[in-house]
Amino acid sequence: MNFTLKIWRQRDAKSQGxxxxxxxxxxxxxxxxxEMMDILNNNLIHEGKEPxxxxxxxxEGICGMCSMHINGHAHGPSQAVTTCxxxxxxxxxxxxxxxxxxxxAAFPVIRDLVVDRSAYDKILQAGGxxxxxTNSVPDGNAIPIPKADADESMDAAACVGCGACAATCKNGxxxxxxxxxxxxxxxxxxxxxxxxxxxxxxxxKMDELGFGNCxxxxxxxxxCPKQVSIAHIARLNREFLAAKLQD
Amino acid sequence: xxxxxxxxxxxxxxxxxxxxxxxxxxxxxxxxxxxxxxIVVGTGLGGASAAASLGELGYNVKIFCISxxxxxxxxIAAQGGINAAKNYQNDNDSVYRLFYDTIxxxxxxxxxxxxxxxxxxxxxxxxxxxxxxxxxxREYGGLLANRSFGGAQVSRTFYARGxxxxxxxxxxxxxxxxxxxxxxxxxxxxxxxxxxxxxNGEACGIIARNLVTGELERxxxxxxxxxxxxxxxxxxxxxxxxxxxxxxxxxxxxxxxGFANPCFTQIHPTCIPVHGTQQSKLTLMSESLRNxxxxxxxxxxxxxxxxRKGTKLPSDIAEEDxxxxxxRRYPAFGNLVPRDVASRAxxxxxxxxxxxxETGLAVxxxxxxxxxxxxxxxxxxxxxxxxxxxxxxxxVNPYEQPMQIFPAVHYTMGGIWVDYNLMTTIPGxxxxxxxxxxxxxxxRLGASALMQGLADGYFVLPYxxxxxxxxxxxxxxxxxxxxxxxxxEKGVQARIDRLFAIKGNQSVDDIHKRLGLIxxxxxxxxxxxxxxxxxxxxxxxxxxxxxxxxxxxxxADSFNVELEKxxxxxxxxxxxxxxxRDALNREESCGGHFRSEHQTEDGEAxxxxxxxxxxxxxxxxxxxxVPEMSIENLDYExxxxxxxxxxx
Numbered sequence: 001m002n003f004t005l006k007i008w009r010q011r012d013a014k015s016q017g018x019x020x021x022x023x024x025x026x027x028x029x030x031x032x033x034x035e036m037m038d039i040l041n042n043n044l045i046h047e048g049k050e051p052x053x054x055x056x057x058x059x060e061g062i063c064g065m066c067s068m069h070i071n072g073h074a075h076g077p078s079q080a081v082t083t084c085x086x087x088x089x090x091x092x093x094x095x096x097x098x099x100x101x102x103x104x105a106a107f108p109v110i111r112d113l114v115v116d117r118s119a120y121d122k123i124l125q126a127g128g129x130x131x132x133x134t135n136s137v138p139d140g141n142a143i144p145i146p147k148a149d150a151d152e153s154m155d156a157a158a159c160v161g162c163g164a165c166a167a168t169c170k171n172g173x174x175x176x177x178x179x180x181x182x183x184x185x186x187x188x189x190x191x192x193x194x195x196x197x198x199x200x201x202x203x204x205k206m207d208e209l210g211f212g213n214c215x216x217x218x219x220x221x222x223x224c225p226k227q228v229s230i231a232h233i234a235r236l237n238r239e240f241l242a243a244k245l246q247d
Numbered sequence: 248x249x250x251x252x253x254x255x256x257x258x259x260x261x262x263x264x265x266x267x268x269x270x271x272x273x274x275x276x277x278x279x280x281x282x283x284x285x286i287v288v289g290t291g292l293g294g295a296s297a298a299a300s301l302g303e304l305g306y307n308v309k310i311f312c313i314s315x316x317x318x319x320x321x322x323i324a325a326q327g328g329i330n331a332a333k334n335y336q337n338d339n340d341s342v343y344r345l346f347y348d349t350i351x352x353x354x355x356x357x358x359x360x361x362x363x364x365x366x367x368x369x370x371x372x373x374x375x376x377x378x379x380x381x382x383x384x385r386e387y388g389g390l391l392a393n394r395s396f397g398g399a400q401v402s403r404t405f406y407a408r409g410x411x412x413x414x415x416x417x418x419x420x421x422x423x424x425x426x427x428x429x430x431x432x433x434x435x436x437x438x439x440x441x442x443x444x445x446x447n448g449e450a451c452g453i454i455a456r457n458l459v460t461g462e463l464e465r466x467x468x469x470x471x472x473x474x475x476x477x478x479x480x481x482x483x484x485x486x487x488x489x490x491x492x493x494x495x496x497x498x499x500x501x502x503x504x505g506f507a508n509p510c511f512t513q514i515h516p517t518c519i520p521v522h523g524t525q526q527s528k529l530t531l532m533s534e535s536l537r538n539x540x541x542x543x544x545x546x547x548x549x550x551x552x553x554x555r556k557g558t559k560l561p562s563d564i565a566e567e568d569x570x571x572x573x574x575r576r577y578p579a580f581g582n583l584v585p586r587d588v589a590s591r592a593x594x595x596x597x598x599x600x601x602x603x604x605e606t607g608l609a610v611x612x613x614x615x616x617x618x619x620x621x622x623x624x625x626x627x628x629x630x631x632x633x634x635x636x637x638x639x640x641x642x643v644n645p646y647e648q649p650m651q652i653f654p655a656v657h658y659t660m661g662g663i664w665v666d667y668n669l670m671t672t673i674p675g676x677x678x679x680x681x682x683x684x685x686x687x688x689x690x691r692l693g694a695s696a697l698m699q700g701l702a703d704g705y706f707v708l709p710y711x712x713x714x715x716x717x718x719x720x721x722x723x724x725x726x727x728x729x730x731x732x733x734x735x736e737k738g739v740q741a742r743i744d745r746l747f748a749i750k751g752n753q754s755v756d757d758i759h760k761r762l763g764l765i766x767x768x769x770x771x772x773x774x775x776x777x778x779x780x781x782x783x784x785x786x787x788x789x790x791x792x793x794x795x796x797x798x799x800x801x802x803a804d805s806f807n808v809e810l811e812k813x814x815x816x817x818x819x820x821x822x823x824x825x826x827x828r829d830a831l832n833r834e835e836s837c838g839g840h841f842r843s844e845h846q847t848e849d850g851e852a853x854x855x856x857x858x859x860x861x862x863x864x865x866x867x868x869x870x871x872x873v874p875e876m877s878i879e880n881l882d883y884e885x886x887x888x889x890x891x892x893x894x895x
Binding site: 011012027028030031032034035038039042044045046048049050051053055056057058059060061062063064065080081085087089110111114116117118120121124125126127128129130131132133134135137138139140141143144145146147150151153154157158160161184185187188190191 | 296299300303314315316317318319321323324333335371373374375376377378379380382383384385386387388389390391407408410412413414417420421422424425427428434436459488489490522523525526527528530531635636639640642705706709752754756757798800801805806808809
């Protein structure tokens, strides 16, 4: 298969970026999208040009590192996969593919397709944890947890922190990301103790870091590679309101 | 000069050793902990749990990771589960049984006392993770669920769907975030350690490169902990993440830390087979699939050929024409034999010509029986995400046709030598998790990597490091303007400058792929004296080629992925040779190390306990010099070494 690639190139956060056009040829349909990028980069290196910088690591859809906007979609046109899990058989032979970094005020570009997502770490540092010390805990079976609650907690905990939700949202909101963590812990008895404080401090941090507000468009859910549901946003809102009412 | 290796294994009964040791080692008072600095390199399960626990204790901790966030460390990709000796299933599990299975699984090449301690603290890990909010799988009664893994006849594996590593890492990362928020841990993401600094024979800091700006930074500390995982990417194609590397461990080796059993590589039996030449990595299909999946190849060569041509589908092959070769060869453990055994058995069938894809390098993992027995919904619930992943990659629906699988490089049991305190041969320098060598011998059991990472980080290192730091309570802050730091930074700068100055024609990947092929063909699943000698010669030649013909673009003072990769490949080019040398020295087969000259009549690994019941610990002597080997005898006080038997 052959493709024309329009790729965003940007030297660093301060420089102006622009699209550049490249061709890749003889790509097997079983090649993954990022392997196609590897082939492009190896060609560029042999031409003495700098390769396209992009984030990636595990290449099996779990580390959350890959982060491309492909043909206008976060993680490309396929549903429920990360960029690294997409294969070239999903694209039409001879087509033009447009590749951009996440576009979000809270995720500044570092280089080319690489963005700074440290804002997500900062939100979790604001309260995305249960305050237990190492070795100061009861037996694992001391607190039975209904299977349905554990399963729902796991659904939310599937979030890989890739940033697709905020990058997709027209308001640049990180609500799905915040909700995934708050909801995952809120479904468990261990997480309830600090529930109110957690919801308030994580939402406050999100606002402080320049993420937008949620207007329930559902775009985040549609683009989430792990299909985290916006029902968790509803739970976050309930947790947040309940916490505010306690004040 | 050979090492004087003292494992510092405590005396006494096996079950009392850790308690006795904890009682005997020194502790540091809260007021003094505040004055002590610790660097932790790597933020996977080992690094994150260690840093969080050390921060809680009151030490000043700095953590470094090469990703954009500590949460992305490759522990996250572990799928199947984590072992613990809880005996929640009432199937007669115990700390001793977990210890025994691990020692046996490792083919009697691990240190007894370390493995017992691992089994002993395993139960604490589950408690800890539950308290952190890790959503482990539950039964309808609300209690924790278990499943079975290879090398065990009990159900002791705890899991969170097929994302156990992710959930445990998010737990450790959350604990880390708590400490970062509290100010006890400072995080340096997108930073790569490029050297360890030694002063007066003790580790006192690191040189790190800021991967965004390219700046070299100096960081001093009273102790340095290496938690940077394994070096499986020396093979280019492996299940490791793309950036996983052996470089931090290798810098320690260059600076004098002993490197133990480098040849012990785990080849995981259930990975998606290689296709074509454009592939960048191999994808693991969790070992948990062997709970319900049955591994087979056709009995008749004509069926093999028909499947390859596409004139027959695997589902067309009648039951009686299928060779469930693991069940045939190992009735007692069946499809749940340890990884090394399952991998070799797949190789044996493929070498005999029964491989089921066009390359002849694939076998089937079939869920037909399980779907008939349990229904599609149950199988979907257990393995849904793995089945989806498989279909996404191969375009084949595993509910209808069996998966094709083949062994791939997955984990390295070898690593930096450590004593019982997890300290390397360099005082003040520690190695934990996959980066060290201590617990898995020659083969790691499934669901035990997560266990070891968290055992070391939460429950072992936070105590044992105090024994060393207690001597440092009067020591001032480490100064980074010393000659040792100057020299280390200059050395790193010289390495970088040298690579840019080559201006050759081959990219990093071009050379790395060739190294990978040399390793796979000669230092892979089966090794011989000839193949290993050939590998050493070929790697040396390739290394020369690297220094003469590498093409490196971009600049050092910017975000430059090619430079990162080149530095890692430079280390792999030495590490690969070290692995071959170690494999050449070890004239026996054990666990994942299979020397074709040493096998039983049935083709099983044949150990030579009289000659090789030791850990081989290598000391660096310069890039083109043969390293010197020292040995740590693995004296077994409690377990009788036997030929591993998974048949009855």
